[in-house]
Amino acid sequence: MLSTVVLRDLHAADRPAIERLLHGAGNFNAAEIAVALEVVDAGLVPGQTDYELIVAADGEAVLGYACWGLASMSDGTWDLYWVAVDPQGRGRGIGRLLVEHCEERVRDAGGRSLLVETSSRTGYEGTLAFYRVLNYEVLARLRDYYIAGDDKIILGKYFSY
Numbered sequence: 469m470l471s472t473v474v475l476r477d478l479h480a481a482d483r484p485a486i487e488r489l490l491h492g493a494g495n496f497n498a499a500e501i502a503v504a505l506e507v508v509d510a511g512l513v514p515g516q517t518d519y520e521l522i523v524a525a526d527g528e529a530v531l532g533y534a535c536w537g538l539a540s541m542s543d544g545t546w547d548l549y550w551v552a553v554d555p556q557g558r559g560r561g562i563g564r565l566l567v568e569h570c571e572e573r574v575r576d577a578g579g580r581s582l583l584v585e586t587s588s589r590t591g592y593e594g595t596l597a598f599y600r601v602l603n604y605e606v607l608a609r610l611r612d613y614y615i616a617g618d619d620k621i622i623l624g625k626y627f628s629y
């Protein structure tokens with residue numbers, strides 16, 4: 469039940485659970501997992517301001533997390549770097565909870581937009597559907613960006629301001 473899920477800050481003790489979650493997500497390759505963990509590690513450095521991280525927890529279990537930050541050299545453009553929900557926790561509204569929380573924090577910080585990058589390869593169809601349901605629009609598609617046949621898809625949401 470979603471009612472038992474709480475959002476809280478990420479702690480260093482959550483790292484192994486995040487690593488398991490990334491490996492179990494089903495669509496991240498080794499390079500993506502390595503980058504995701506680099507971002508988690510950077511976010512755990514006391515006093516850093518580049519990354520904001522939140523986890524969705526049900527008791528001791530970490531069921532999902534999200535990471536976002538202000539796009540460098542921008543005034544009010546934010547990037548949603550990562551969102552992932554454990555396969556066992558999917559379809560319960562946890563992904564929506566994480567993204568909507570992120571949007572709220574970005575808006576509270578005066579953000580004008582939130583962008584997210586994803587891949588066109590097989591395995592990401594559900595991810596695209598998820599963002600569409602959350603009213604993200606495709607802003608750009610960079611053909612063959614990751615490898616030949618794998619486009620970068622940039623989705624985003626502009627907040628009224």
Ligand SMILES: CC(C)(COP(=O)(O)OP(=O)(O)OC[C@H]1O[C@@H](n2cnc3c(N)ncnc32)[C@H](O)[C@@H]1OP(=O)(O)O)[C@@H](O)C(=O)NCCC(=O)NCCS
Pocket residue numbers: 493494495549550551552553554557558559560561562563564565584585586592593594595597598599601602
């Ligand atoms: C994408 C992801 C975060 C969604 O998490 P989730 O907790 O299952 O999503 P929710 O239950 O909050 O779903 C929110 C809405 O999106 C829709 N949705 C979620 N996954 C979907 C899918 N695979 N296909 C179609 N719609 C989907 C839901 O139907 C729901 O709609 P509703 O609120 O109108 O009922 C999760 O599937 C995931 O971690 N995927 C792998 C990692 C990934 O691709 N992350 C994004 C990288 S950029």
